[in-house]
Amino acid sequence: MKMPRVECPCCTRHIAAGIVAGRPGKGRLWRHDPTERPELFGDALVSCTGSLEIVDLPSPVQLEFEEPDEPVEEEPGGPLGTLAMF
Template identity: 75%
Template sequence: MKMPRVECEFCQRRIAAGMVAGRPSKGRLWRHDPTERPEIFGDALVSCPGSLAIVDLPTPGAQLEFVEGDEGPADEERADPLGTLALF
């Protein structure tokens, strides 16, 4: 499954975000290292402060919106060629 990428607010990199259960428009950034890790921290494993942050996902998690269309008047009765009435 391809996950959407969202910009981390701390390191400004685009990181994959997995969906959060029960919140379709929110995602959790995957754990990632800061860009300056080798120079500052050496071989120690250090996560970026933005790792695992909950962020807004791009549009795929948005709810479907209904738009009113031009359907014509609803009171108009259709002439049935067989002369029968609709039961439902």
């Protein structure tokens, strides 16, 4: 699934944003490193201050699902060979 990319308000990089449930048109930026990370922080794991921020998504939001190359065949009784109890 491809997620829409939105410019981070802090570092101005284009980052994927996942849809926020119950808030149409809003998305939460994925965690990402600041652009100056190597120079300022060395090997420490540091997130950009814009990570996980809720932002406006470009409209209209259309998620794209990728189709598998080959059809997946399921075994009878489910993938583990089990049957439903109820």
